[in-house]
Amino acid sequence: MPNKKSGLSGLSLFTDETGILQHSKFGVIDKRHGYTTDDNSRALLAAVRFHSRFGGDEPIHLAKRYLEFLLFMNINGGGFHNVISYDRKYLDKNGTEDSIGQALWATGCTLNSTIPLYLKQLSKWLFDENLPLTRSFTSPRAKAFTLLGLCGYSRAYPKDENLIRDIIDFSDFLIQKYLDTEEPEWQWFEPYVTYANARIPQALFESYEIVKNTNYLSIAKKSFDFLIESQFSNGIFIPIGTEGWYHKGKKKALYDQQPIESACMTEAAFKAAEILADETYKQRGYEAFQWFQGKNTVQQSLIDTSNYTCYDGLTPTGVNQNKGAESLISYLLAELSLPILTL
Numbered sequence: 385m386p387n388k389k390s391g392l393s394g395l396s397l398f399t400d401e402t403g404i405l406q407h408s409k410f411g412v413i414d415k416r417h418g419y420t421t422d423d424n425s426r427a428l429l430a431a432v433r434f435h436s437r438f439g440g441d442e443p444i445h446l447a448k449r450y451l452e453f454l455l456f457m458n459i460n461g462g463g464f465h466n467v468i469s470y471d472r473k474y475l476d477k478n479g480t481e482d483s484i485g486q487a488l489w490a491t492g493c494t495l496n497s498t499i500p501l502y503l504k505q506l507s508k509w510l511f512d513e514n515l516p517l518t519r520s521f522t523s524p525r526a527k528a529f530t531l532l533g534l535c536g537y538s539r540a541y542p543k544d545e546n547l548i549r550d551i552i553d554f555s556d557f558l559i560q561k562y563l564d565t566e567e568p569e570w571q572w573f574e575p576y577v578t579y580a581n582a583r584i585p586q587a588l589f590e591s592y593e594i595v596k597n598t599n600y601l602s603i604a605k606k607s608f609d610f611l612i613e614s615q616f617s618n619g620i621f622i623p624i625g626t627e628g629w630y631h632k633g634k635k636k637a638l639y640d641q642q643p644i645e646s647a648c649m650t651e652a653a654f655k656a657a658e659i660l661a662d663e664t665y666k667q668r669g670y671e672a673f674q675w676f677q678g679k680n681t682v683q684q685s686l687i688d689t690s691n692y693t694c695y696d697g698l699t700p701t702g703v704n705q706n707k708g709a710e711s712l713i714s715y716l717l718a719e720l721s722l723p724i725l726t727l
Contacts, residue, residue: 492533
């Protein structure tokens with residue numbers, strides 16, 4: 385379980401003066417892959433959540449580093465670059481919708497945290513600067529990431545009616561995507577299920593928490609139940625694999641299974657249990673988390689307890705021995721979402 389002494393060791397290992405590096409080869413940092421906005425946004429979210437639970441200077445130091453990175457990647461109201469090389473050269477003209485959405489998720493939730501005011505001020509500026517761009521996004525995940533950020537922002541500024549209007553607009557977008565795609569055997573927002581899936585219903589659970597629209601709650605539950613039905617077997621979480629994903633009317637891919645899916649499912653399940661007052665979802669949350677610890681299809685743990693890092697997933701032959709920022713952050717976020725921690 386995370387604790388004040390060891391919980392951030394993985395983040396610190398992968399973070400240098402620029403930000404969190406993207407990949408490693410057998411646990412050795414692979415600088416050839418540089419840095420991404422995706423990873424640094426997730427790392428910011430983990431650092432501020434860690435500080436809210438444990439306090440201390442280290443998570444503030446790390447949060448500052450990740451915000452410096454996002455400021456460097458900011459394109460003056462035009463979103464964020466997503467990838468830079470190790471020597472800090474931009475490798476894209478514009479970031480993806482999902483990477484921009486994740487930056488807004490992290491900065492929005494930073495506003496509703498315990499970190500110092502000056503970091504919240506920068507977070508607010510970055511969020512306000514880039515929110516207009518996200519209104520034209522078409523990716524349901526990018527919309528969901530942004531919606532999660534809006535919900536965090538709204539908790540910090542509950543009297544801001546503009547935030548409420550945006551929460552409604554982004555939620556309505558997701559509802560329409562669901563209505564356009566749903567069938568009796570396919571309760572989802574697209575004709576395929578890919579990555580970070582549980583973040584979409586999680587965003588609707590959180591928007592319901594703020595605006596109390598029961599339609600948001602109903603579709604959050606239906607779509608989340610569909611994910612549960614698609615990804616659990618006899619109490620074992622089996623995330624949809626990246627080698628083919630899961631397309632409507634076809635068989636879902638079993639491998640490769642990624643840590644991000646376990647983290648998303650863990651957090652969304654505990655949110656569902658809280659909102660719906662149903663212990664069944666809490667059980668699914670613990671089962672999804674136990675995927676990291678060896679309750680999975682290859683019965684092997686993905687956690688390196690020597691430095692609090694996480695291997696990159698499950699393949700047909702076992703655990704992928706590489707490690708990356710996404711994997712270790714996913715594990716930390718999953719742990720920080722557990723309702724009861726052994727400190």
